Amino acid sequence: MRMGDLAVEAEGLQKRYGQTHALRGVDLTVKSGTICGLLGPNGAGKTTMVRILTTLLTPDGGQARVAGYDVVREAEQVRYRIGLAGQQAAVDELLTGRANLEMVGRLYHLSGRAARQRAEELLERFDLVEAAGRIAKGYSGGMRRRLDLAASLVAAPPVLFLDEPTTGLDPRSRLGMWEIIRELVAGGTTVLLTTQYLEEADRLADRIVVIDTGQVIAAGTADELKTTVGGEQIDVVVRDPARLADATTALRRAGGEEPQVDAETRRLTISVTGGVAALTGVLRELDAAGIEADDLALRRPTLDEVFLRLTGHVPDQIAEGAREEEPALAGVR
Amino acid sequence: MSALQIPARPTAPFERLRWAIADSLTVTRRNLAHIRQVPEKLLDVTIQPVIFVLLFAYVFGSAIQVPGGGSYREFLLPGIFAQSITFLAITTAVGVANDMQKGIIDRFRSLPMARSAVLVGRTVADLTQSVLGLLVMSACGLVVGWRAHNGVLDTLAGFGVLLLFGFAMTWLGTFIGMSVRTPETANTIGFVVLFPVTFIANTFVPTQGMPTFLRLMAEWNPLSATVAACRQLFGNPGMAYTGDAWPLQHPVEASVGYSLILLAIFIPLSVLRYRTATTR
Ligand SMILES: Nc1ncnc2c1ncn2[C@@H]1O[C@H](COP(=O)(O)OP(=O)(O)OP(=O)(O)O)[C@@H](O)[C@H]1O
Numbered sequence A: 001m002r003m004g005d006l007a008v009e010a011e012g013l014q015k016r017y018g019q020t021h022a023l024r025g026v027d028l029t030v031k032s033g034t035i036c037g038l039l040g041p042n043g044a045g046k047t048t049m050v051r052i053l054t055t056l057l058t059p060d061g062g063q064a065r066v067a068g069y070d071v072v073r074e075a076e077q078v079r080y081r082i083g084l085a086g087q088q089a090a091v092d093e094l095l096t097g098r099a100n101l102e103m104v105g106r107l108y109h110l111s112g113r114a115a116r117q118r119a120e121e122l123l124e125r126f127d128l129v130e131a132a133g134r135i136a137k138g139y140s141g142g143m144r145r146r147l148d149l150a151a152s153l154v155a156a157p158p159v160l161f162l163d164e165p166t167t168g169l170d171p172r173s174r175l176g177m178w179e180i181i182r183e184l185v186a187g188g189t190t191v192l193l194t195t196q197y198l199e200e201a202d203r204l205a206d207r208i209v210v211i212d213t214g215q216v217i218a219a220g221t222a223d224e225l226k227t228t229v230g231g232e233q234i235d236v237v238v239r240d241p242a243r244l245a246d247a248t249t250a251l252r253r254a255g256g257e258e259p260q261v262d263a264e265t266r267r268l269t270i271s272v273t274g275g276v277a278a279l280t281g282v283l284r285e286l287d288a289a290g291i292e293a294d295d296l297a298l299r300r301p302t303l304d305e306v307f308l309r310l311t312g313h314v315p316d317q318i319a320e321g322a323r324e325e326e327p328a329l330a331g332v333r
Numbered sequence B: 001m002s003a004l005q006i007p008a009r010p011t012a013p014f015e016r017l018r019w020a021i022a023d024s025l026t027v028t029r030r031n032l033a034h035i036r037q038v039p040e041k042l043l044d045v046t047i048q049p050v051i052f053v054l055l056f057a058y059v060f061g062s063a064i065q066v067p068g069g070g071s072y073r074e075f076l077l078p079g080i081f082a083q084s085i086t087f088l089a090i091t092t093a094v095g096v097a098n099d100m101q102k103g104i105i106d107r108f109r110s111l112p113m114a115r116s117a118v119l120v121g122r123t124v125a126d127l128t129q130s131v132l133g134l135l136v137m138s139a140c141g142l143v144v145g146w147r148a149h150n151g152v153l154d155t156l157a158g159f160g161v162l163l164l165f166g167f168a169m170t171w172l173g174t175f176i177g178m179s180v181r182t183p184e185t186a187n188t189i190g191f192v193v194l195f196p197v198t199f200i201a202n203t204f205v206p207t208q209g210m211p212t213f214l215r216l217m218a219e220w221n222p223l224s225a226t227v228a229a230c231r232q233l234f235g236n237p238g239m240a241y242t243g244d245a246w247p248l249q250h251p252v253e254a255s256v257g258y259s260l261i262l263l264a265i266f267i268p269l270s271v272l273r274y275r276t277a278t279t280r
C-alpha cells in the first residue's frame, strides 16, 4: 500500500455550487491512525469536503489524496480503502439489516459464504443481531447509524469518513458511537469525522480543524486551540457588592488587563497567562486590599468560547438562525 | 477480521466484464428483494394490463373492424402486450429517480463496484417483473379467446421481440429517471411522453382509417413495428394492411432494429448521467 504517514492530504480544495462557494481552498491533512475532527457550523462545507474525499464529488480546484491515491484520477483505488458513513444513512431501507451487509460484501466480491460470515460478525459487533432480520425502514435512528457504520466497515477499510456520526442520537447512543470510534482507531483505522458539537471534537479528536464558510479558520489540538485563543481565565465572586470597584482595581493590578465585571452576580473575570502563578497573584492583591471572595476559580476557556472568538458566533446559535443577534455566551450549554 | 480477504479488482477486460455482470446481478437481486417488501409494485404489471384487456375487448371489440377480417380480441392482445411493455419505461423511470434520491446511492458510489451496475441492475430487475406481467396478460388473453397459432418457436420469438423492446424501454426510462429530480416528475413525464405513443400506433385500432399525418406517425412508430411483429409471429389478424411503411412490411427486423438503436442511444447517455450525477 502507498499509504505513508498521511492518510488524507488535501490541498487548496475548491467547490462551487452555482453562486455558492462551498469550499474556498481548504488544506487538510490527517495522520494515519489518528482521529481528525472537522468542526464547523451548518453550511460550513463539511459534507462537501467529505464527499470530495470519498470520490462522490469532483472538486473544481485543488487536489486530494486518500490512502496515497488521488481522489479524482485513482478513484477506484481510493474506494477500495475507504469507508463512508454519511450524514444521511446510506442503507437500503427495504432490505433487512443482514441483507444490507451481505449486499455490500457481495459488491466487494466476497463469496456468498464470506459475505454472510462478515455480515454476522458486524451484526454482532454493532449489537444488531436481534434486528438483523427486519427491514431497515423500521430501525431507530441509532440502529440505522450503526448499520450504516457496519456497512462502511465490511471491507475493514484503513480510512474511515464519518459525517456527523452522532447528530440526532440520544446521549447514550452518542457515547456508544464514541466508544466504537475509539475502538476502531485503537485498531489502526484513520478517522475523519465532522461534527457541529465542540464537545465531541474535544473528547474524540486528536486534531481539530475548524472550518467556516468554506475556509479553514483554525487547526490544532483542542489544547492548542484553547491556548491560541487566550489561555486561561480567573473568575472572582466578590462577597460585598460595595467593594466591586476596589476589586476591579486589585485585579487590574494583578493581571494587567481590564477585567470584565458582572455587577449582578458580583463576578469579575480576567484573562491571564501563567496559570497557578497568576492565581496566586490575584489572591495576594485581593488580600492586600482586604476584599473577601465567595468564589475564586482558574479555568480554561471552553471550545465554545474558542469557537465564538474565532468565528464571531456560536455554532448552536447559527443552527437556529440567530447569526447576528447575540454574540454573548448566554445561549451556550 | 483477520481472515478477511478482499479480492483485488482484475485488470483484464474480460475479467472486468465478468465482475461488472456480477455487480449488476447483485443489484438486480436487491431490487427484486424490494418486491417482497412492497408487493403493490407488481400491480403495474399485473392488474393494470388485465383491466386494459377486458375494457378494450368488451368496449371496443364490438365497434372495430379488423382489416382482412378476424377476431378483434386476437388483434388486440399483441397491442396490449406492447403497450404494457412500453409503460415499463415509466416503472423504471420512477425506480431510478427513487434510487437517486435515497442515501443508498452514496453507498453504491463510494464502493469499488462497476459504475453501470446500479442502472443495469435496475433495468434487469424491471424486465424480470415484466415477464410476470406478460404471463398474466397471456393467461387473461387465453381466457377471452386469444391464441398464438404458429407453434412454439414463433411464439417464443414473439415474446423475445417484446422483451427486447421492453429492455430498450427500461433504458429510455432510466434516462428519464436520471434527468428529473423526483419520482413524481419521472412518473408524469413518462406518462405524458408514452401514453400518446401507445395510442398513435396500430395497438388498438387499425392505422388504415387515420388521417394521413397521424397514419404516418403511427406507421413509423417503433411500437407499431413491435405490435406488428407479434401479430405476425403469433399468427394474429391485422396484418392484411401494412401501408407503404417499411417497418410494417418487415416488422420483426424493424422492431429489433428500433430496439437496438434505442439501446445504443440511451445506455451510454444514462451511464454518462449517472457518472456525473450527485445525489439531488
Ligand atoms: N447540491 C448542492 N447544491 C447547491 N448548494 C449546495 C449543495 N450542497 C451544498 N451546498 C451549499 O454548499 C455549502 C456547504 O454545504 P455543506 O453541505 O458542505 O455544509 P455542511 O458543513 O455539511 O453543513 P451541515 O452542518 O448543515 O451539514 C452550503 O452553503 C450549502 O447550501
Ligand SMILES: [Mg+2]
Pocket (backbone or CB within 6 Å): A046, A047, A048, A087, A163
Ligand atoms: Mg453536512
